[in-house]
Amino acid sequence: MPKIVAQKKDWVKLGYKLFAKSGISGIVIEKMSKQLNCNKSSFYWHFKTKKEFIHQLANYWVDQETKKIITLTNTEEKASEKLHKLLEISYRKMPYLDFVLYLKRYAIKDEEISNIIDSVDHQRINYVYQLLKDMGYSNTDAKVKSSLLYKHLIGYYELMRNKKHDENSFKEVKEEISQFIDL
Numbered sequence: 001m002p003k004i005v006a007q008k009k010d011w012v013k014l015g016y017k018l019f020a021k022s023g024i025s026g027i028v029i030e031k032m033s034k035q036l037n038c039n040k041s042s043f044y045w046h047f048k049t050k051k052e053f054i055h056q057l058a059n060y061w062v063d064q065e066t067k068k069i070i071t072l073t074n075t076e077e078k079a080s081e082k083l084h085k086l087l088e089i090s091y092r093k094m095p096y097l098d099f100v101l102y103l104k105r106y107a108i109k110d111e112e113i114s115n116i117i118d119s120v121d122h123q124r125i126n127y128v129y130q131l132l133k134d135m136g137y138s139n140t141d142a143k144v145k146s147s148l149l150y151k152h153l154i155g156y157y158e159l160m161r162n163k164k165h166d167e168n169s170f171k172e173v174k175e176e177i178s179q180f181i182d183l
Helices: 008-026 029-035 041-046 050-073 079-090 098-107 111-134 139-160 167-177
Strands: none
Touching: 008 029, 008 041, 008 050, 008 098, 029 041, 050 079, 050 098, 050 111, 079 111, 079 167, 098 111, 111 139, 139 167
């Protein structure tokens, strides 16, 4: 007999994985409840609607893929060390890479999700901008280079989604980035 209630974090973690794999079509409450070995009423105990659940997934993404990364990066002392650590973390093979792809598709019909994505983009670019300023770049150069780096990262994700990452992948990334940022 299934347990009655799964924890909210269990729903969110499973939802994050499924959404990254199949987008909104992967969020099927009945199937998820079976995977969590609970009644589907457990879902509605924690979330009023599927839309609210997707918003929770977006917030989880912000916490895991932006706030957590910035926190880890800030353990370094110098701005150049923070940037290097940020690159190591950001250009790694990510198991749930397609989450953002599906979230952006979902955002077409959901302005609040669109605003979350825009906020994350701004926060990420601004964080790198500040690192570059701390490294001695002018306002203009830091602005352009932080935007270029973010666009490079997005393009890299798209190119490498289904490819094997190895130690040469990151070496190539550093060589490319060193064309516009002194590493």
